[in-house]
Amino acid sequence: MTAPVLAAQRLEAGYGQNPVITGLDFTVPPGRITAIVGANACGKSTLLRSLSRLLRPAEGAVTLDGTAIRSMSTRALARRLGLLPQSPVAPDGITVADLVSHGRYPHHGPLSRWSAADDQAVARALDATRTAELADRDIDALSGGQRQRVWIAMALAQDTDLLLLDEPTTFLDVAHQIEVLDLLEDLNRDRGTTIVMVLHDLNMAARYADHLVAMHAGAIAAAGAPETVLTEAVVERVFGLRARIMADPVTGKPMMLPLGRHARGTPHPQGKADQT
Amino acid sequence: MTTAAPPLAPTATRVAALRRARAGTRLRRAALLAGLLAAAVALTLTVGRSVTPPLDVLRVLAGQDVPGATFAVRDLRLPRAVLSALAGMSFGLGGIVFQTLLRNPLASPDIIGISAGASAAAVLGIVVLGWSGAAVSVLAVTAGLAVAALIYLLSWRDGVTGARLILIGIGLSAMLDSMIAYVLSRAPAWTLQDALRWLTGSVNGATADQALPVLAALVVFGGTLIARRGTLEAMRLGDDTAAALGVPLTRDKALIVMAAVGLIAVATAMAGPVSFVAFLSGPIALRIAGPGRAPLVPAALTGALLVVLGDFAGQHLLPGRYPVGVVTGALGAPFLIYLIVRAHRTAGGRT
Numbered sequence: 001m002t003a004p005v006l007a008a009q010r011l012e013a014g015y016g017q018n019p020v021i022t023g024l025d026f027t028v029p030p031g032r033i034t035a036i037v038g039a040n041a042c043g044k045s046t047l048l049r050s051l052s053r054l055l056r057p058a059e060g061a062v063t064l065d066g067t068a069i070r071s072m073s074t075r076a077l078a079r080r081l082g083l084l085p086q087s088p089v090a091p092d093g094i095t096v097a098d099l100v101s102h103g104r105y106p107h108h109g110p111l112s113r114w115s116a117a118d119d120q121a122v123a124r125a126l127d128a129t130r131t132a133e134l135a136d137r138d139i140d141a142l143s144g145g146q147r148q149r150v151w152i153a154m155a156l157a158q159d160t161d162l163l164l165l166d167e168p169t170t171f172l173d174v175a176h177q178i179e180v181l182d183l184l185e186d187l188n189r190d191r192g193t194t195i196v197m198v199l200h201d202l203n204m205a206a207r208y209a210d211h212l213v214a215m216h217a218g219a220i221a222a223a224g225a226p227e228t229v230l231t232e233a234v235v236e237r238v239f240g241l242r243a244r245i246m247a248d249p250v251t252g253k254p255m256m257l258p259l260g261r262h263a264r265g266t267p268h269p270q271g272k273a274d275q276t
Numbered sequence: 277m278t279t280a281a282p283p284l285a286p287t288a289t290r291v292a293a294l295r296r297a298r299a300g301t302r303l304r305r306a307a308l309l310a311g312l313l314a315a316a317v318a319l320t321l322t323v324g325r326s327v328t329p330p331l332d333v334l335r336v337l338a339g340q341d342v343p344g345a346t347f348a349v350r351d352l353r354l355p356r357a358v359l360s361a362l363a364g365m366s367f368g369l370g371g372i373v374f375q376t377l378l379r380n381p382l383a384s385p386d387i388i389g390i391s392a393g394a395s396a397a398a399v400l401g402i403v404v405l406g407w408s409g410a411a412v413s414v415l416a417v418t419a420g421l422a423v424a425a426l427i428y429l430l431s432w433r434d435g436v437t438g439a440r441l442i443l444i445g446i447g448l449s450a451m452l453d454s455m456i457a458y459v460l461s462r463a464p465a466w467t468l469q470d471a472l473r474w475l476t477g478s479v480n481g482a483t484a485d486q487a488l489p490v491l492a493a494l495v496v497f498g499g500t501l502i503a504r505r506g507t508l509e510a511m512r513l514g515d516d517t518a519a520a521l522g523v524p525l526t527r528d529k530a531l532i533v534m535a536a537v538g539l540i541a542v543a544t545a546m547a548g549p550v551s552f553v554a555f556l557s558g559p560i561a562l563r564i565a566g567p568g569r570a571p572l573v574p575a576a577l578t579g580a581l582l583v584v585l586g587d588f589a590g591q592h593l594l595p596g597r598y599p600v601g602v603v604t605g606a607l608g609a610p611f612l613i614y615l616i617v618r619a620h621r622t623a624g625g626r627t
Contacts, residue, residue: 052520053519054516054519054520073522073524074519074522074523074524075522076522077522078520078521078522079522082520083516083520084517084520085514085516085517085520086516088513088514088516088517089379089512089513089514089517090513091509091512091513091567091568092567093566093567093568094567094568094569095294095298095568097291097294097295098298098568098569099513101295102509102510102513102521103521105506105507105510105521105522105523106521106522108506110503110504110506111503114295116288116292119288119291119292119295120285120288122288122291123285123287123288123290123291124285124287126287126291127285127287132287132290135287135290135291135294136294155520158521
């Protein structure tokens with residue numbers, strides 16, 4: 001299967017009367033990992049929700065392989081595009097296997113029965129997220145990182161080749177963040193899943209994304225390889241934050257050091273010392 | 277199974293085994309409830325003002341004419357038991373669907389004013405308009421649907437959230453209750469008896485004609501709900517996740533609410549608003565069936581058990597005779613208080 005192309009054309013979307021994003025054109029690089037970053041309320045979640053049809057655009061359209069997603073049936077779209085919302089709700093007392101089984105919903109009509117193929121899809125999702133040994137556990141009894149892996153497993157059981165995630169690492173400690181991001185990178189490499197995620201942490205975004213999108217005031221401020229997007233000028237413009245960018249000594253990816261008002265230290269290579 | 281089917285990955289085998297084990301548990305517990313319901317119905321058929329020997333009851337059910345038993349069993353007790361069970365199923369199923377959809381046990385149709393709407397319309401029809409019979413029932417069903425639509429519209433603000441809908445429903449319910457009280461206080465004596473049934477619910481003088489519309493509603497609306505149980509389960513994951521899984525939210529929510537209201541309204545039109553059955557059935561069924569899934573069938577069976585046993589208690593166990601709604605109301609009120617107290621302790625809980 002060739003990687004699907006998800007794109008937005010002249011997109012305008014928001015809540016109520018005020019559009020959060022206007023006139024936005026964006027194509028998700030197929031088969032790659034894309035991270036969307038930006039300050040709070042810059043429209044990154046709005047973009048993600050529009051891409052996944054949770055939000056109806058006021059203007060413009062989102063297309064999947066050239067077909068407007070509005071014209072597709074909800075089930076047909078859900079078989080091709082998975083989405084993990086920011087804070088999903090787990091019903092009381094549900095087990096891991098039952099939760100992950102919900103991912104099979106779009107593959108069933110009202111009358112079709114659960115099949116061995118469904119069991120296999122659930123098992124693949126559990127294995128891929130290393131949650132198989134938790135299958136009979138109550139979701140409330142898991143750690144934050146485990147729980148997030150289970151939610152990703154549910155989205156995986158949907159068997160889509162596109163996966164959108166809204167801040168999948170928020171509320172996780174740093175070890176669990178890495179665990180989740182490593183898992184997403186595995187999925188991208190092993191299954192060729194196209195991944196789009198909204199991330200808060202710029203360094204994580206630069207480290208894991210092939211394609212970085214920086215949003216500001218409802219528009220794309222910069223997009224491209226992390227090396228070209230994560231620059232001091234872009235951070236200043238998008239976040240209004242003075243920062244220093246250097247190469248990560250291990251991977252060579254760009255790494256940001258926020259300065260703030262109180263940071264003192266060695267003179268900046270480009271000129272005057274950072275003083276408050 | 278292990279030799280004939282293609283070999284599965286170990287995890288898939290385990291997933292399948294877990295799923296079958298849980299399905300087995302659910303089935304056993306539903307069967308237990310069904311058995312209890314059958315026993316309760318058998319009890320009400322056997323015991324009345326006089327006790328009919330079980331063998332005579334069976335012979336009457338088989339169509340034989342047993343002197344001294346046929347009238348009591350076939351014409352009095354059987355319609356009453358059937359109406360009780362069917363109405364109870366409707367209340368139980370309608371209640372659990374609302375509670376599941378709005379993710380709150382307080383969101384039951386008898387708390388948020390849908391039953392009160394049906395009652396108010398019926399009382400108004402009987403006392404003010406002088407209607408009776410089928411016209412009153414139709415009016416009650418229509419009013420139940422209208423009140424549900426009104427609650428939905430009043431609580432709409434970029435979608436509907438559980439907490440706002442519940443509070444608006446409770447407010448509306450209080451208004452409707454006071455309207456019922458006002459109309460009853462002005463009712464002439466000859467309509468009072470007929471109108472009073474709409475206050476608490478009763479299966480006194482039940483006939484097969486009353487049970488038939490309830491059965492039809494159960495088949496149509498109950499069938500719709502059972503067929504959409506997968507959608508209802510997906511909706512428990514929250515609107516965003518359900519939409520991401522491919523649930524057509526707006527359409528299916530409307531369909532599910534309409535079907536649940538239809539169940540409640542028809543049962544209310546035939547048996548009156550049997551207090552708190554819709555509210556109690558879901559939480560009780562959840563404790564019996566275990567967590568994880570919305571217990572639709574167990575809640576329907578629990579509702580039936582509550583009405584059948586409540587009616588039996590009201591008729592034969594308590595001093596004097598009470599309509600079934602008085603008994604279920606006495607059970608439900610303390611539970612309502614318990615839930616509200618607990619909801620406040622957990623700072624509002626999940627709404």
